[in-house]
Amino acid sequence: MFDYKLLAALAAVVEQGGFERGAQVLGLSQSAISQRIKLLEARVGQPVLVRAAPPQPTELGRRLLNHVQQVRLLEGDLQQWVPALDEEGAPERLRVALNADSLATWWAAAVGDFCAERRVLLDLVVEDQEVGLKRMRAGEVAGCVCASPRPVAGARSEPLGAMRYRGLASPAFLARHFADGVRAEALARVPAIVFGPDDQLQHRYLAELGVDGAFLYHLCPSSEGFVRMTCAGLGWGLVPELQVEGELARGELVELLPGRAIDVPLYWHHWRNGGELLGALGAHLLRYAGATLVPIAN
Amino acid sequence: MFDYKLLAALAAVVEQGGFERGAQVLGLSQSAISQRIKLLEARVGQPVLVRAAPPQPTELGRRLLNHVQQVRLLEGDLQQWVPALDEEGAPERLRVALNADSLATWWAAAVGDFCAERRVLLDLVVEDQEVGLKRMRAGEVAGCVCASPRPVAGARSEPLGAMRYRGLASPAFLARHFADGVRAEALARVPAIVFGPDDQLQHRYLAELGVDGAFLYHLCPSSEGFVRMTCAGLGWGLVPELQVEGELARGELVELLPGRAIDVPLYWHHWRNGGELLGALGAHLLRYAGATLVPIAN
Incomplete structure (x- = not known):
């Protein structure tokens, strides 16, 4: 069998983003952890880490990490029967990738009881x-919440439901720019707020109104910052309904075009052989999300 | 003088994170923008971009970008006098790095009116x-809000005030783990929530209570997610007071040890020759933050 002390060293360096922190987590000196990585590389006959800041796994390193993650999950299954097998008696860790808006809205309430x-x-x-899916493929995460339905090799994907986004702005912003009502073509000439280069929601909203091409925008890569910027009247933007129930009820944000929404479907991706714990998390997420998100349109 | 068409191509590729998007923004074909980058490299006699995904500027590329940013800001100053000089008549863009918790709390209200x-x-x-400071040094941002007072070369830093963090948890979390009151040494054995590898606030909180060494934690790299996870009872954590006034007032979060807080000072870093607009933003930020944050302790 593999020498798991060496694989654990590789996992610690990559997960902690450095040799020093990796060593700390394992309670080793930095030179001891370096030694283990070198020994691992000698055994497999090629590098497992690119020595950058932070260290990156090579192609082979990724495969080894993927294997370590799977072994850990399988150990987790076993542990409820023979807890003494686990050297540290520590709780299980699950590494999950998810989109910022899920984390800012339904995720915590969905997993709270399960984790406890x-x-x-x-x-x-x-x-x-x-x-997120690339990290899944690389074995860096055990599960992933994202808008793409296509699973990576060895994984499955299941529909969670859709997040509903509405085009919102502050009353002051509307009064300043749209005293006579919101006209679609004028929206492109006042600032929008965009989460980042991959956020196409504002483009879609405008395109569905028949407005194509460039528009003015602030870039704000933070879900909470996005809402605060919208409330402060910096621009209009597409915001998850779930995130601003209070702001809408109090009138701090209002809809640009009432009734118009964009639904973004979300899927839960997980390894097929991820073990009992990952399976239970998935079942839990599907149940909770089904009751919280809106149904995915066909 | 430099050929600014070539420099603008470099800036677009780096800012947009790719040749395709960079070309779109400039209204060029992808081959035209590649040509411009190659021509620029021929002129300066060395590479300006590492062709990775996304493309990274070389050391020289960074210096050129820094120069482009400064020229843009200086053009901005001029523009209020001769608006026709600017080809597109577009609003000024300012690129600013800031910590997640500032963006999730005071930032939007501070800059709202100024930007409008x-x-x-x-x-x-x-x-x-x-x-953030590395990006400042590389010329990728014109200003930066961060906890370090030391300016990079060519820049100045000014104190904004401090954010006050309190150790918080949900009432259900406290009831489950600390029915008889919170004892410091027991805190390390129930899950904390940590923003990321650089977040040392929970460590400091425990250290100030005399508890050193490892503790259990969830990793949650999102300000809003952090609050939601705390409210959902997943763990305890240090949260900016400004972010949870509502949750504290409604009793959804409570203090672990009432009265105990950690203050994190914040500084505004900006180029010395950043132009009038950047100077005005700085003055605006200092005034607003002075009224919102707590004073920095000496």
């Missing part, structure tokens, strides 16, 4: 869809 | 302090 009951600690990674 | 009055669009970049 099953003693699970989460390593959350915020990524938009393609990158 | 001066017709400024913001490109915000969320970075923790060292990375």
Whole structure:
């Protein structure tokens, strides 16, 4: 069998983003962890890490990490029967990639009880869809919430439901720019707020109104910052309904064009052989999301 | 003088994260923008871009970008006198790096009126302090809000005030783990929530209570997600007071140890020769933050 002390060293360096932190987590000196990585590389006959800041796994390193993650999950299954097998008696860690808006809205309430009951600690990674799936493929995460339905090799995907986004702005913003009502073509000439280069929601909203081409925008890569910027009247933007129930009820945000929405479907991606714990998390998420998100349109 | 068409091509590719998007923004074909980059490299006699995904500027590329940013700001100053000089008549863009918690709390209200009055669009970049300053040094941003007082070469830093963090948890979390009151040494054995590898606030909180070494934690790299996870009872964590006034007032979050807080000072970093607009933004930020944040302790 593999020498898992060496594989654990590789996992610690990559997960902690450096040799020093990796060593700390394992309670080793930095030279001891370097030694283990070198020994691992000698055994497999090629590099497993690119020594950059932070260190990156090579192609082979990724495969090894993927294997370590799967072994850990399988150990987790076993542990409920023979807890003494786990050297540290530590809770299980699950590494999951998800989109920023899910983390800012329904995710915490969905997993709260599950994590408490099953003693699970989460390593959350915020990524938009393609990158999340890339991390899945690389074995860096055990599960992923994203808008793409297509699973990577060895994984499955299941529909969670859709997040409903509405085009919103502050009353002051509307009064300043649209005293006579919102006209679609005028929307492109006042600032929008866009989450990042991959956020096409504002483009879609305008395109569905028949407005194509360039428009003015602020870039704000933070879900909470996005809402605050919208409330402060910096621009209009597409915001998840779930995130601003209070702001809408209090009139701090209002709809640009009442009734118009964009639904973004979300899928839960997980390894087929991810073990019992990952399977239970998935079942839990599907149940909760089904009751919270809107149905995915066909 | 430099050929600014070539420099603008470099800036577009780096700012948009790719040749295709860079070309779109400039209204060029992808081959035309590649040509411009190659011509620029021929002129300066070395590469300006590392062709990775996304493309990264070389050391020289960074210097050129820094120069482009400064020229843009200086053009902005001129433009209020001779608006016709600007080919597109577009509003000014300012690129600013700031920490996630500022963006999730005071930032939007601080800049709202300024951006509307001066017709400024913001490109915000969320970075923790060292990375924010690195971007400043590289000329990728014109200003930076971070916890470090030391300015990079050519820049100045001014104190904004401090954000006050409190150790919080949900009432259900406290009831489950601390029915008899919170004891410091027991805190390390129930899950905390940590923003990322650079977030040392939970460590400091425990250290100030005399608890050193490892503790259990979830990783959650999102300000809003952090609050939602705390409210959902997944763990305890240090949260900016400004972000949870509502949750505290409604009793959805409570203090672990009432009265205990950690203050994190914040500084505004900006180029010395950043032009009038950047100077005005700085003055505006200092005034607003002075009224919102707590004073920095000496």
